[in-house]
Amino acid sequence: MKKVKSTDGKRISSIKALIYNETTAGYLFALPFIIGFLGFTIVPILSSFYYSFTDYSLGNKASWIGLNNYITLMGDKRFWNSVYVTFKYVLTSVPLKLIFALFIAMIMTRKTRLTGFYRSLYYVPSLIGGSIAVTLVWKELFSRRGLINQLLGMAGIGRVSWFGNQKVALIPLILLTVWQFGSSMIIFAAGLKQIPTTYYEAAKIDGANRRKSFFKITLPCLSPVILYNLVMQTISAFMTFTQAFVITSGGPNDATNFYALYMYNNAFTYRKMGYASAMSWIMLVFISIITLLIFKSSKYWVFNESDKE
Amino acid sequence: MKLKRILVILLVAISVFSLAACKGKETEVADKKDNKPAETKVDDTADDKGKDSNEEAPEPVTLRMAWWGSQARHDKTIAVIEMYQEQNPHVTINYEFYDFDGYFQKLNTLVASDDCWDIMQMGGNFPAYLNKILPLNDYIADGTIDTTNTTEAFLKTTRYNGVQVGVSNGVNTYGVAYDPAMFAEAGIPEPQEGWTWDDYAEICKKFKDELDIYGSSKFDDFAAGCGSGISQFGLEYNFYALTNDDLGFDDYTFLIDYIQMRADLTAYGAYPDPGAIAEIKDIEGDFLVTGEAAMTWVASNQFIALSEAAGRELNLVPIPRRTKDGPAGSAIQSSQMFSISTDSENPVEAAKFLSFFWSDDEANKILANERGLSIFSNVVRALEPDLTPEQIKVNEFVNLIGSYETGEVNPISPEPSQEIQDYYKLIIEKVIYGEMDADQAAKDFYDFAKSKFQ
Secondary structure (H helix, E strand, O other): OHHHHHHHOOOHHHHHHHHHOHHHHHHHHHHHHHHHHHHHHHHHHHHHHHHOOEOOOOOOOOOEOOOHHHHHHHOOHHHHHHHHHHHHHHHHHHHHHHHHHHHHHHHHOOOOOOHHHHHHHHHHHHHHOOOHHHHHHHHHHOOOOOHHHHHHHHOOOOOOOOOOOOOOOHHHHHHHHHHOOHHHHHHHHHHHHHOOHHHHHHHHHOOOOHHHHHHHHHHHHHHHHHHHHHHHHHHHHHOOOHHHHHHHOOOOOOOOOOHHHHHHHHHHHOOOHHHHHHHHHHHHHHHHHHHHHHHHHHHHHOOOHHHHO | OHHHHHHHHHHHHHHHHHHHHHHHHHHHHHHHHHHOOOHHHHHHHHHHHHHHHHHOOOOOEEEEEEEEOOHHHHHHHHHHHHHHHHHOOOEEEEEEEEOHHHHHHHHHHHHHOOOOOOEEEEOOOHHHHHHHEEOOHHHHHOOOOOOOOOOHHHHHOOEEOOEEOOEEOOEEOEEEEEOHHHHHHHOOOOOOOOOEHHHHHHHHHHHHHHHOOEEEOOOOHHHHHHHHHHHOOOOOOOOEOOOOOOEOOOOHHHHHHHHHHHHHHHHHOOOOOHHHHHOOOOHHHOHHHHOOEEEEEEEHHHHHHHHHHHOOOOEEEOOOEOOOOOOOOOOOEEOOEEEEEOOOOOHHHHHHHHHHHHHOHHHHHHHOOOOOEOOOHHHHHHHHHHOOHHHHHHHHHHHHHHOOOOOOOOOOOOOOHHHHHHHHHHHHHHHHOOOOOHHHHHHHHHHHHHHOOO
């Protein structure tokens, strides 16, 4: 945008050249995004980087304290607990979700008249999944007298205090995430359609059973899609906030105190903006490293047809 | 060709827009610079604005107001707002209400964006928001806020370093509410003034044995174990030092007993586990109301809402003590206040409304001391003729606590208070789940709280 303005002031011919330039139109159309990206993403990111080196607390002036926030974080037990809890959550919820999504997607590839209907039906949870309303429903379902406990009671297992037992408190939150498998499912379904049926026919003629053709054909051909889903779901799982915020507020005994929730509490409950900014930067670096590792590892397990040729 | 012409127009429009946007930002920054350093200056400009609107026909004014509380409070407050709007058609009050946690979460985001409500309810944690609170000294001096019917002592409860941060909405104190019918059913004698924590634990366990319910619903652990609990060791102790820059006691072992008792009661099933506690969102969901517990912690002013929600007869007893004849550890305090924010564009109108809210007889007949016993003598007189039995109970209770001897009490929570309270909750849970014993927990918590002041 700056460039546009500075040339604006020069000679008319250069203005014309600029306007008739093809890239101008492109930038122009991208402008709403660029403004939003600069204003709502880059500026906050950079200012949070600055604040992470200050003792900024809401309503007060910030003063420079160097690396102190980062040093304090290293000794903060609640911080390490939140890292541990978040990892536990990511490592269980992401694989479960992907497996479930793939499973449903495979069922959906069978051509029946109702496939489209079912597919939309299964997608619905993802549409409303992140919302407070569903989370509240979940809270009711797993409450002491909720539906789940009533079913367990009828099955003779007895009530479970889901959010009063630190060993099981994470389970309902993981289930809520897994339940929102719709968008991964759609992507898987699209990937499955890309696999030529001739592969399966050839395998069948060679005597491969279903299991074998799943592991030898479906998975390799689908691996780029799996990579994409894995990266996206991992990133979003690291940033999970709503479930814990609404259902458990981090309890009991910090067993569901996710990284993002602890960060939020530091920022908006304890008002320690500087500290929270430091946390967010650690998280950024963390997620970047993990994403990088996933990409690096992909060359060992992602099958790419172009490589073969 | 046409497309390109549109392109040019668009480009120009955008550059003009962005210039304007930049300029807008500059003036905003300049405004802030003017306002921030001297708070008195804000007052001056505010007064000028007020005079203007007085001389001319009143211009329509919109005020934003928010509070936390129970359904009873919401209903009553809204009724008074509507009453005021009827009498002052030029004023529109947009209100929002929350539960306690939600309120402060919202307020914190508003503080961050310099967009606080004009009128905001504030508790003992106000020092954290001092930059956002407009001093009311001038409004009280010039009579915009009518304080003729209250006393200096009451006004002092909401004054901080000479700044009148608000006017108390009423005074209250903590107590324990219980259901006498449940006590009769279980064959347990009702608690009496001077009962101890041991008595309390005993009663809780008995209820578990006899009726298989919780003896006690959620207690305000921090107020019970720290706020009052520490003072029960001696009148000279407070959890926070009177200067608000340190803790008011040196011996961490003061904290052990309450933590141990809470863990024991939870293990026994006589007190709700953390999951059950998380299900209590408001007074209406309290286990005493739902009949799952026989006692609960209550601020005296909320006793009325609690009784209404329960729909049964409830009684009120002072909180348990450490020893029968030891200090009670409770005192009368300002339950909360309304403050005007420095972000307000119409502080004078806000002050006028608040004056009405605090001291108008008719308005307070609706409010009915739900926020605490009014500090205005005219209101107390006006309410006298039609007090309900519950209200009489509360008044007598507050007077009883008021007759106790107390040391110098610190009603204010210093800035790190929220973090310290959260940590206290966590440490109790750690003992409940057997990660620490009560002694370690008390030590750990003491060190944590202490470190916040270094």
